[in-house]
Amino acid sequence: MSNFTRRKFLKAGIAAAVAGTSMSYGSFAIGGAKKKVVVVGGGIGGATAAKYIRMMDPSVDVTVIEANKDYYTCFMSNEVLSGERTLDSIKFGYTGLAKHGVNVVHDMVTGIDADKRVVKTAGGDSFSYDRCIVAPGIDFKWDAIEGYDAKIAENTPHAWKAGSQTATLRKQLEGMKDGGSFVMVPPTNPFRCPPGPYERVAQIAHYFQQHKPKSSIIILDPKKKFSKFGLFKAGWQRHFGYDPENPTGDGMIKWINSEAGGTVSSYDAGSKTVTAKAGKFKGDVVNIIPPQKAGKIAFSAGLTNDKGWCPINGKTFESTIHKNIHVVGDSSISSPMPKSGYAANSQAKVCAAAVVAMLQGDGAPTPSYVNTCYSIIAPGDGISVAKVYAYDESAGKIIKVKGSGGLTPSEFDPELRAREQQYAYSWFNNITSDVFK
Amino acid sequence: MKQSSILKTALLTCGLVFTTASFAGSGPSGAMLGNTCAGCHGTNGVSNGPATPSIAGLDYDYFVEAMNEFKEDKRNTTIMARIAKGYSEAEIEAMSKFFADKEYVKANQTADAAAAKRGAKLHKKYCKNCHGDTGISEDQDDDSGMLAGQWKPYMTYTMADYKSGKREYGKKMGKKIKKLQKDVGDKGFADLLEYYASQK
Numbered sequence: 057m058s059n060f061t062r063r064k065f066l067k068a069g070i071a072a073a074v075a076g077t078s079m080s081y082g083s084f085a086i087g088g089a090k091k092k093v094v095v096v097g098g099g100i101g102g103a104t105a106a107k108y109i110r111m112m113d114p115s116v117d118v119t120v121i122e123a124n125k126d127y128y129t130c131f132m133s134n135e136v137l138s139g140e141r142t143l144d145s146i147k148f149g150y151t152g153l154a155k156h157g158v159n160v161v162h163d164m165v166t167g168i169d170a171d172k173r174v175v176k177t178a179g180g181d182s183f184s185y186d187r188c189i190v191a192p193g194i195d196f197k198w199d200a201i202e203g204y205d206a207k208i209a210e211n212t213p214h215a216w217k218a219g220s221q222t223a224t225l226r227k228q229l230e231g232m233k234d235g236g237s238f239v240m241v242p243p244t245n246p247f248r249c250p251p252g253p254y255e256r257v258a259q260i261a262h263y264f265q266q267h268k269p270k271s272s273i274i275i276l277d278p279k280k281k282f283s284k285f286g287l288f289k290a291g292w293q294r295h296f297g298y299d300p301e302n303p304t305g306d307g308m309i310k311w312i313n314s315e316a317g318g319t320v321s322s323y324d325a326g327s328k329t330v331t332a333k334a335g336k337f338k339g340d341v342v343n344i345i346p347p348q349k350a351g352k353i354a355f356s357a358g359l360t361n362d363k364g365w366c367p368i369n370g371k372t373f374e375s376t377i378h379k380n381i382h383v384v385g386d387s388s389i390s391s392p393m394p395k396s397g398y399a400a401n402s403q404a405k406v407c408a409a410a411v412v413a414m415l416q417g418d419g420a421p422t423p424s425y426v427n428t429c430y431s432i433i434a435p436g437d438g439i440s441v442a443k444v445y446a447y448d449e450s451a452g453k454i455i456k457v458k459g460s461g462g463l464t465p466s467e468f469d470p471e472l473r474a475r476e477q478q479y480a481y482s483w484f485n486n487i488t489s490d491v492f493k
Numbered sequence: 494m495k496q497s498s499i500l501k502t503a504l505l506t507c508g509l510v511f512t513t514a515s516f517a518g519s520g521p522s523g524a525m526l527g528n529t530c531a532g533c534h535g536t537n538g539v540s541n542g543p544a545t546p547s548i549a550g551l552d553y554d555y556f557v558e559a560m561n562e563f564k565e566d567k568r569n570t571t572i573m574a575r576i577a578k579g580y581s582e583a584e585i586e587a588m589s590k591f592f593a594d595k596e597y598v599k600a601n602q603t604a605d606a607a608a609a610k611r612g613a614k615l616h617k618k619y620c621k622n623c624h625g626d627t628g629i630s631e632d633q634d635d636d637s638g639m640l641a642g643q644w645k646p647y648m649t650y651t652m653a654d655y656k657s658g659k660r661e662y663g664k665k666m667g668k669k670i671k672k673l674q675k676d677v678g679d680k681g682f683a684d685l686l687e688y689y690a691s692q693k
Contacts, residue, residue: 108528398532405528424521424584426529428572440572444529444579446521460579464571471653475544476571478646479533482545487532489541 090117091415094175094185096165096353098122100129100397101385102191103153103491104404105411110156113412119159119183121175125149127492128218130249131397132484135432136222137215138259139230143223152493168357170378187411189373190359190366191385191400192351193217194248197364200347201241202322209344212325216248216345228341229260235270239330239339241320242277243347246365248386248395250283251441253345255431258288261296261308262434274339275311276332277318283394284431284441286466291433294468320344350387357381365389370454371447372410372420373403382407392456393445399427401487423447425454427461430480438476439464523591526584530592533572539598544646547639550597554636556589569659597629599642604691612688615681619669628689636663641692648686656682 093109095102098120106120127148135141150160163177168188175183196214198205204212215225229238238260242253257273264271282288289311292298297307304310312318317334324331329338349355349364359366359375366383368375370390373382384390384407385400393399402425410420425445432438443461445454464476527538530548534540538549548556562568563577580588616628620640624630628641640648654660655670662670673681 401532402529405531406525409525409528421525422519422521424526424529426532426576426579428532428576442572442575444576457579460576462575472569472571475650478544479571482540482542482644483533485541485543486535486545490531490536493536 091186092117094183095120095189097191101400101404104401106158108408121161123164130218133218133222134256134259138263148492189382192353194348196346204323208325232340234268236340237272238341239274241344243345244278247348251431254288258433273309287439295434373407436474438480523587526588527591537595538592542644546647549595553593560585569654604687608684608687609691612684619673640689645690
């Protein structure tokens, strides 16, 4: 019997292949100064790109500039609202990135000079780059709902960027009386985390059911349908009381869509009253998630189009407006990929591989992308959607791989739904490690 | 059989040299494909659990077969059947090579010591011929999954699927499982899983 097993044999073969690769990179080391990459924003997209560039080519000097010392993941923050997990459990720092040799600078980027290839910060520093990766996430269109702005949001939280906003909303839900009403206003498309508002409804319904069973949830939605539509509606009905035939009926959850007058025009913070086409709705707790656009720096750096998002080349994520600047994550126009954490993580790796190749003067490698998104409706009831994406060279865009992906089957299988919940937690542990550790 | 496997591996390894050089027009490299799995299976396939299995260091043929079973809906899966349908045979092979090269890291999880001790004896009696002395075979022809240090919830799901007939037994496994069930009963399986979980 041979001791030279396949595993070992493969290892030897791949080691040889890798050696070949690093030799071809050798010329670069002789070539002089270290290549510099500056990453603007340390969220899911930015942090992933920084880590993976260092993993792919440790000779590249990578700096992440991020205003906050801690990052709170938006994903799983709905479980903080229901009390199923703590705010601390979705908090991540930057020591992991430092271990990969990434320079982490806590400062606010104020401008990017695309011609001089320099990033400037509020702290007065300048960072020059060979390539820059911008990942600012989302910002809100504060003029979309009259009476709702950044200041009002301190007391009527959107909780669509996790952290203090999540804590505020949780506190208000805890303080609400049994029999109170929670009014939620989801945004128009496109927005961060398409299933998020509807998972939030489920998580808050789960909390009410346990602690405030007489309470109700009113959703004032500017849309006719939403992500995981059938699965959420069936889940709400199964667990909490919702009638798909009569969505504004007596169940705990009432969904008023655009056809039923769910579109909201204004908010009066004093009386906590939301005005929609269907009428005025007073909430004991109100959660308004405004329509969205790319993060602020994307605008000041001139990376956005007239719709407020950043057009990119889907193979490299390089901006189609400014050379040498790449944009990944929610602020990029990467459709058909959704604005999700998994998508940002996947895009960042494709971008990292492209950046490493382009710094060497090589062409970007053939991409492959995935999105996977879990939602937890109630304990023991997890659902998911997934899709594999490829890059169509001739059309010059990201495409869905035919036959791949799709939703959790609509038929309720308790064993598989329980597994999906456990896989959702595994996904959370693994994606956060993949980004921050 | 063994010789042809080695030849196949050698050819595939050569293929990797070219994909690493990223020739225009070629498909995505194993690394490019493998990186998309990390969101659920961990960086380089080392899972942080509690339920998604580690796939780092998986036997090449086992990985390819598993992906094909997912594609053909032959396993009782949640999301993997949907994801696997997105990949060609060549892509699955490239992915498999990528993960076969990665170092397997045993999961950091708790286990019942007394049950694990009993499980160790059961492993030697019923499982070691295909899964190696301690639950990871080094013999390429075994094409078996890695049990030692794999995440317990995943192992529990897998065993439940085998026993309920939702997953087909490979090779000699059916016979051994039935014998273990007859000799020791359900408790035997629980002890085995504690043994694999106890291995650090």
